[in-house]
Amino acid sequence: MSSELRARVVEEFRRRFGGEPSFLARAPGRVNLIGDHTDYNDGFVLPMAIDREVWFAVRARDDRRVAVHSIDFDEDASFALDQGGPRRDGWVEYLRGVSWALEQGGCPTRGWEGVAAGDVPLGAGLSSSAALELAAARTFAAISGIVWQPVAMARLAQRAENEWVGVNCGIMDQLISAAGEAAHALLIDCRSLETRLVVVPDSAAVVVLDTGTRRGLVDSAYNERRAQCERAARHFHVAALRDLESETFQRRAAELDPVTRKRARHVITENARTLEAATLLEHGDVAAVGTLMNESHVSLRDDFEVSRPELDAMVDAAQRHGACFGARMTGAGFGGCAVALVQHESAAAFTRAVADEYTRNVGLRPAVYVCSASQGASIESAS
Numbered sequence: 422m423s424s425e426l427r428a429r430v431v432e433e434f435r436r437r438f439g440g441e442p443s444f445l446a447r448a449p450g451r452v453n454l455i456g457d458h459t460d461y462n463d464g465f466v467l468p469m470a471i472d473r474e475v476w477f478a479v480r481a482r483d484d485r486r487v488a489v490h491s492i493d494f495d496e497d498a499s500f501a502l503d504q505g506g507p508r509r510d511g512w513v514e515y516l517r518g519v520s521w522a523l524e525q526g527g528c529p530t531r532g533w534e535g536v537a538a539g540d541v542p543l544g545a546g547l548s549s550s551a552a553l554e555l556a557a558a559r560t561f562a563a564i565s566g567i568v569w570q571p572v573a574m575a576r577l578a579q580r581a582e583n584e585w586v587g588v589n590c591g592i593m594d595q596l597i598s599a600a601g602e603a604a605h606a607l608l609i610d611c612r613s614l615e616t617r618l619v620v621v622p623d624s625a626a627v628v629v630l631d632t633g634t635r636r637g638l639v640d641s642a643y644n645e646r647r648a649q650c651e652r653a654a655r656h657f658h659v660a661a662l663r664d665l666e667s668e669t670f671q672r673r674a675a676e677l678d679p680v681t682r683k684r685a686r687h688v689i690t691e692n693a694r695t696l697e698a699a700t701l702l703e704h705g706d707v708a709a710v711g712t713l714m715n716e717s718h719v720s721l722r723d724d725f726e727v728s729r730p731e732l733d734a735m736v737d738a739a740q741r742h743g744a745c746f747g748a749r750m751t752g753a754g755f756g757g758c759a760v761a762l763v764q765h766e767s768a769a770a771f772t773r774a775v776a777d778e779y780t781r782n783v784g785l786r787p788a789v790y791v792c793s794a795s796q797g798a799s800i801e802s803a804s
């Protein structure tokens with residue numbers, strides 16, 4: 422998959438710009454094994470970078486412009502580095518946002534030209550935008566002589582998304598795209614931004630189950646959930662729900678209105694599940710991790726209310742398969758993907774059976790595939 426993308430961006434670069442690119446930059450999408458809607462509560466997440474990526478073929482320019490051709494959108498875009506707004510819609514705003522965030526962060530950038538292509542499905546909850554941002558950040562860093570520091574760059578990319586693109590996301594997607602490692606998931610403490618690599622055991626395959634539905638008006642629902650969590654934290658006089666002890670919450674839960682109570686309960690229990698899942702995964706206890714994933718889905722569906730019928734149907738089909746350790750919706754929700762942990766040797770049979778079952782029940786053809794944990798954003802030689 423990635424060798425195909427690499428070849429395509431290099432070939433297209435030669436055709437459009439003449440000569441060779443000086444280097445390639447790539448960054449992965451991600452799937453989150455457990456820990457959703459916890460990152461903006463200063464909590465814990467356990468995502469892994471996947472072998473779905475964005476690739477750039479790049480060469481420096483002498484002026485302060487960026488000129489990029491997107492193969493996926495069949496579109497040229499260019500912008501001057503010194504220009505502020507206006508901000509428009511579309512893929513190039515992620516690049517402009519990253520250059521803006523770098524400048525704001527005290528890292529002067531230089532101009533470049535290049536070709537971009539990717540295979541992270543858009544709007545599926547696999548963080549295509551973070552992949553684009555981190556591929557852009559890696560490019561700008563290499564072109565401009567900025568030392569690559571994954572955590573600092575993830576924060577800048579998150580700032581680009583929050584303040585330039587205007588999506589109020591947490592840090593998970595950018596940090597895993599920056600700092601993922603092959604064969605590992607990454608436990609992230611979203612407050613300290615400390616990370617712990619967790620091996621994904623060979624006995625288990627990670628399967629992405631794309632329902633084929635796309636999240637619609639997700640921003641308002643996402644922001645509403647954030648506000649509810651903040652309200653709960655304020656009620657208990659803690660900085661974030663991460664700080665609320667489970668016992669305190671249980672004792673005083675009745676003080677909250679029913680909706681806020683459910684939101685808080687999800688975050689508190691999900692943080693505990695995520696920490697436990699990381700430890701269990703380290704011990705190779707994939708069956709127990711699967712059980713926690715199943716519980717996470719129930720919590721996201723009933724307490725946080727970010728699932729939808731197609732996601733529930735997919736998770737149900739996955740969980741009923743004999744080779745499945747556990748399954749849940751993944752990411753922001755409201756559409757997109759579920760993730761399942763499955764016996765390695767039965768993964769191919771699992772993907773076929775679950776896809777068929779989902780089609781029978783829902784009437785949509787899903788994309789179901791085994792994915793492998795891949796490395797975070799990197800620079801590759803063009804030759």
Ligand code: GLA
Nearest residue numbers: 457458590591592593752753
């Ligand atoms: C989106 C956001 C993340 C995170 C997840 C839910 O992917 O970008 O920051 O909040 O939703 O876990």
